[in-house]
Amino acid sequence: xxxxxxxxxxxxxxxxxxxxxxxxxxxxxxxxxxxxxxxxxxxxxxxxxxxxxxxxxxxxxxxxxxxxxxxxxxxxxxxxxxxxxxxxxxxxxxxxxxxxxxxxxxxxxxxxxxxxxxxxxxxxxxxxxxxxxxxxxxxxxxxxxxxxxxxxxxxxxxxxxxxxxxxxxxxxxxxxxxxxxxxxxxxxxxxxxxxxxxxxxxxxxxxxxxxxxxxxxxxxxxxxxxxxxxxxxxxxxxxxxxxxxxxxxxxxxxxxxxxxxxxxxxxxxxxxxxxxxxxxxxxxxxxxxxxxxxxxxxxxxxxxxxxxxxxxxxxxxxxxxxxxxxxxxxxxxxxxxxxxxxxxxxxxxxxxxxxxxxxxxxxxxxxxxxxxxxxxxxxxxxxxxxx
Numbered sequence: 001x002x003x004x005x006x007x008x009x010x011x012x013x014x015x016x017x018x019x020x021x022x023x024x025x026x027x028x029x030x031x032x033x034x035x036x037x038x039x040x041x042x043x044x045x046x047x048x049x050x051x052x053x054x055x056x057x058x059x060x061x062x063x064x065x066x067x068x069x070x071x072x073x074x075x076x077x078x079x080x081x082x083x084x085x086x087x088x089x090x091x092x093x094x095x096x097x098x099x100x101x102x103x104x105x106x107x108x109x110x111x112x113x114x115x116x117x118x119x120x121x122x123x124x125x126x127x128x129x130x131x132x133x134x135x136x137x138x139x140x141x142x143x144x145x146x147x148x149x150x151x152x153x154x155x156x157x158x159x160x161x162x163x164x165x166x167x168x169x170x171x172x173x174x175x176x177x178x179x180x181x182x183x184x185x186x187x188x189x190x191x192x193x194x195x196x197x198x199x200x201x202x203x204x205x206x207x208x209x210x211x212x213x214x215x216x217x218x219x220x221x222x223x224x225x226x227x228x229x230x231x232x233x234x235x236x237x238x239x240x241x242x243x244x245x246x247x248x249x250x251x252x253x254x255x256x257x258x259x260x261x262x263x264x265x266x267x268x269x270x271x272x273x274x275x276x277x278x279x280x281x282x283x284x285x286x287x288x289x290x291x292x293x294x295x296x297x298x299x300x301x302x303x304x305x306x307x308x309x310x311x312x313x314x315x316x317x318x319x320x321x322x323x324x325x326x327x328x329x330x331x332x333x334x335x336x337x338x339x340x341x342x343x344x345x346x347x348x349x350x351x352x353x354x355x356x357x358x359x360x361x362x363x364x365x366x367x368x369x370x371x372x373x374x375x376x377x378x379x380x381x382x383x384x385x386x387x
Contacts, residue, residue, distance in 0.1 A: 007131040011184055015119050016138055018082055018181060021174050022115035023146030025085060025108050026054060028166050031150045035163050040098045049102055055341040057109035062338020063206050065113040066331040070194040074118045074125075074326070075185045081114030082178035089171035093164045117333045124320040124329055126188060132320055133268040137260055137313035144253040144312075151250070194327050209331050213384035218318040219335035220381060221277050224374030225311045226343030228284075228367055229256075231351040232304070235363060239296030248298045252305035259309035267310075273317040274382055280310030281375035285368055292364040311374070322385075 029036070029051050036047050069077045088104040088111065096104065120139050127135040158166050209215045233252060240248050267276055287304035294300055319336070323329045347370075354366040 007128045007135065008126045008188075011126055011188070012123050012135050012138065014177070014180055014184055015078070015123050016142060018078060018115055018177050019119050019139060019142030020146045020149065021082065021085060021170070021177055022112050022119070023143045024150060024170055024173075025112045026051070026143075027147045027150045028089075028154065028170050031147070031154055032158055032163055032166060035158070039095060039163055040101070043098050046098075050105055053102060053105045054109040054112060055345045057106065058113060058337050058341025059345060061110070061113060062336075062341060063209055063331065063334045064202060065117050065337060066334020067194075067202075067205060068196070069114060069117045069121070069334070070327045070330045071196040073190065073193045074122050074330070075188065075190045077114045077118040078122060079178055079182045079185065081111045081118065082174050082181065084108075085111040085115070086171045086174035086178060089167045089174060093168040093171060095164055113334075113337055116337050117330055120316060120319060120333050121326055121330050122185070122188075122190070125190065125326060127320075133273065133317045134265050136317040136320060137265050137268075140260060140313045140316035141257045144257045147253060148250075190326075209335050213381040214322045215328060215332045216335055217274070217322055217378065217381045217385075218315050218332055219339035220377040221281070221311060221318075221374045222315050222336050223339035223343045224281075224370045224377070225308065225315065226340045227347035227350065228343075228370050229308055229312075229347075230344055231347035232367065234348050235351050235355055236291075236296070236301060239360065240298060240301065241296065244298050248301050251302050255302045255306040256309035256312060259306040260313035264310050264313035268314070268317060273314045273321045274378060276314035277311050277318065278375060278378050280307055280312075280314060281371050281378070283307035283310065284371040285375070288364055288367045288371060292361065292368070295360050 033047075033051065036050060037043070040047060085108060088108045091104050092101060120136065123135050123139050124132055154166050154169075157169060233249065237245050237249050264276060264280075267279070271279075284304065284307045287300060287307045291297060291300040291304055315336070319329050319332045323332050351363055351366060355363040358365070
C-alpha cells in the first residue's frame, strides 16, 4: 500500500508525541536514577536493573518485534503499546516491591518496542514522498526532546511531589495519547497485516534481515551512533570547565536536534539519506579529533553533537528510502531498535574502560574508531546494493 498523497502533519505530531512517551520509558528512570534508592534502599547494585532490563529486551527482541508488529497490525500495536505503558507506569506509581517493579520494567520494554517499531512505520505511511524525509527526521528527535522535557518539567515535578509523581504523570500522558490515537487512527488506511511468523523460522528471518543491504543499513550505522551518543554525554562532562558544564551538556542534545531538523532536512533535498549519514560520520570524526586536540572545549563538544544530528536524522530517513513495503520498513525499524539498544548498553562501559586504561586520548580514540566503523559499514553496504 502506498503512502497517502497529502502529509497529515497533525497525526504525525501525535504519533511523534507517542515516541516521546516511549523515550520517557527510559528517561523517567535515567533523570532520577540517583533518587531511586529513596524508593528501594535495600536494592543495592541491583538498582541498575531498573534501567537495563528495558534495553536487554530490545537487544533480544528488536527484530522479532518488527515481524510481530506487522502481523498484529501497526495501528493496534501503537495503541495497545501506549495502554500497556500507561498501565505499567500507573503500577510503578503505587510503590511496588522491588521485584514487582522490575517485572513492570520488563513489560514496559515490550511496550517500548511496539512504539518504536509501529510509530515510524505509520509516520512513513501518512507522509507524502516529498515530506517523508522531514517527517522521519522529526521522529528521530524523540529521544533528545523527551530527555530535555524530563529535565525541564519532570525534575521540578519530582522535587515538589516526589519520585512516584513522575511515574503517575507518565501514566496519564500515555493514557491520553492512547485515547487520541485510538480515535485518530480509526479511519487511516494502514498496511495489510502479515501472517504470524513461525517461531521455528525466526533464526532464518533474522538472517534474511541481517544479510540484506537494504533492511540492515539503517541499523548498521545506528549501532555505532548509539554506542557514542549517550556514552559521550556520560563521560565527557568531567573534562568540561565546571562553570560551563551544565550549559554545554544541556546544549549538546539540543544542537543534535537543531542540526537534524534544519541542515539535515535541507541537505536531503539534494542528497540521499545514505550520503547524509556518511557525511555525518565524516564530520563526527573531524569534530572528535578537534575535541581530542582541545579536551573539553565547549564549542567542540557542541559541534560534535551537531554532527551526530546528521547521522540521527539520516538514519531514520533511510528506513523508508531503502525499503518500499510497510513490512520491510517494520523489520528494518525492528533491526534499528535492536541495534540501538545494543549500542546504548555497551557504549558507556566501552568508553569508561578506554578512559580508565588509556586516559582521555584513549577515550577519544575509541570514539573516532566507532565513527569510522559506522562510515565504513555504510560504504560497504552501499557497494553491496550497487552490485
